[in-house]
Amino acid sequence: MTCKNKLKYLFLLAVLIAAGFALADSLGFFNPKPYTAVNHGSHNHYVPDNRDPGVGINRFPMEKPGPGEMITPTGQIVRTTEWKQQQQNMASESSENLNSAGDNIRTIDLIGTDQMKFVVQETGERLTAGSSIKTFNGKSYLMLNQIQAKPGEQLRIRLTTLSQIQPEMMSHNWVLLDQGVDAQAFVNAANRENDYIPPGGEKDIIINTGLAADGETVEITFSVPEEPGQYEYVCSFMAHFAAGMRGQLIVQS
Ligand SMILES: [Cu+2]
16 A cells, blocks of 8 residues: 555545544434433333423423434423524523513613712613723723603613722712702702701602612612603712712603
């Protein structure tokens, strides 16, 4: 055998081995068996490891799944590829339609920073953001300037504080003031003794969160006012309004 022929045979052998492995893999030889046989009198039921505990043993097949097939948690034999595709579709659908609270309420995730600003991770629909702000952990956010909303729309504000400073010196809240309220006068009257909501201030407030210190999240869900116009929201913690911790809710149909 010449040297050239030898190489040819070696190459052919390598191709055959690779093809053999690929075939074995597609038939599932390398997968650990994802099901076990459960003896049930005269016969076995084949039960997957991720069995739905609410489904009775009788519902599980008495034959093993074939190549490229699998048993679902509820006992159907299905094509593995189709099942995986279906699971992926379901996962992406739920992440598109639902927020983390599991409902469809429009949710705005705000972060309160040590620079005394309301920031967001990204501008979503109907949000107006401004300059970029870097927090102490090196992450960049966008300053939130305006929220646009429809009259009567359900809105959830979720505010999380990211801070390196102790709670008495750095906490935030989100206070939505009624139209025509003097925001400066409101925050001037807010202080630690009154938990940053001045006495009698309730009549000026449409809705507000409690205070959040580092790592804490406060949230509120409310109906946007029916009256179109501009509503100011502020953080009423000491000096934060003056530092720019404020913005507008723009209500328009
Ligand atoms: Cu604040």
